[in-house]
Amino acid sequence: MKIAIVCYPTFGGSGVVATELGIALAERGHEIHFVTYQQPVRLDFLAKNIHFHEVHVEKYPLFLYQPYELALSSKLVETVKQYGIELLHVHYAIPHAYAGYMTKKMLAESGIHLPMVTTLHGTDITLVGNHPSFKTAVTFSINKSDVVTSVSESLKQDTLRLFDIKVPIEVVPNFIDISAQPQGFTECQRELMAGPEERIITHISNFRPVKRIQDVVHVFEAIAREIPAKLIMVGEGPEREYAEHRCREIGIADKVRFVGNSNEIDKILCFSDLFLLPSEKESFGLAALEAMASGVPVISSNTGGLPEVNKAGVSGYLSEVGDVEDMAQKAVSILKDDETLARFKKQSQAHAAQFDIKKIVPLYEALYQSVLNTALL
Ligand code: GMT
Secondary structure, three states, X not given: OEEEXXXXXXXXXXXXXXXXXXXXXXXXXXXXXEEEOOOXXXXXXXXXXXXXXXXXXXXXXOOOOOOHHHHHHHHHHHHXXXXXXXXXXXXXXXXXXXXXXXXXXXXXXXXXXXXXEEXXXXXXXXXXXXXXXXXXXXXXXXXXXXXXXXXXXXXXXXXXXXXXXXXXXXXXXXXXXXXXXXXXXXXXXXXXXXXXXXXEEEEEOOOOHHHOHHHHHHHXXXXXXXXXXEEEEEOOOOOHHHHHHHHHHOOOHHHEEEEEOOOOHHHHHHXXXXXXXXXXXXXXXXXXXXXXXXXXXXXXEOOOOHHHHOOEOOOEEEEOOOOHHHHHHHHHHHHOOHHHHHHHHHHHHHHXXXXXXXXXXHHHHHHHHHHHHHHHO
């Protein structure tokens, strides 16, 4: 199949899923065309069957806001015509599903039918998409998609509750390449980050308010009162500065390292003992799955799709949003002795296998095939 993929190319779960999906599809022989404003970060090099088309928005003094949807849909029409693309897969409803619908309409004028698959990722539904200034257009473009997928059952239910949706929604969860994960936990350079007696706790996110970064700091503070530990904070975002300030204020700055965005997530997870994700909302929690796949147990909130990913007593534990004491207690129960920790590490990795890329990518392929078959009828 010849497939165009539209996504946010920078750091963030939806862009990661879209990019990894495109790479996996290309490896399976499909011709993949990424159409975005920047080369996706996880697309290290342009490999076989992968093309990248940059969307350029001309800056003009009259525009207070740059008309990205216009540039994106124009680029899509051009690319579809030039390469004979058969299917469009847009990730994140805003504004991609809307631009995708315009692309379909423009192509129809030339007698080209382009089926569109829209994948809902989370904040496009639960935070931004639900805002009154977007809701009408988001509802419209979801309903105009040929196939709609959501990354968890919880997100599907949120979408049906918040929007007037007339089309079916298929749940296709986030995925991970299990074969690419470390199988032993001994060769990592732990000594770079902590002493031999210290546990290493990690948080990775875009440091937005929805991630409850202050809870990460406070859960860690409570853990560090009980056992020697270090916290590694990976990512950049609006809450980072205040979190650093808070660490100094409560006297734990020497135990916390903020490392910013990193291309070495695998290395960091390899020497991590526990992953914290206390989010306010989380449609799936790809970062938690990545941790589990590396053998890192997860302490998370029990919001959104997290209970579909993190299994209590197996891959970690879940607590009510904001209950930092409960999260800390549960974390200590995992970290308290080597035997328990080793058991949770093994269990997390085994549990993550149900989201292996080899199981999930064929689900997308089957959806693509069915929509192309319907188009031929
Ligand atoms: O919240 C983020 O980390 C970024 C956001 C995005 O759209 O890139 O992530 C959302 O999509 C991911 C991939 O499907 C999900 O794993 C995340 O749970 C989801 N984030 C939220 O729902 C807050």
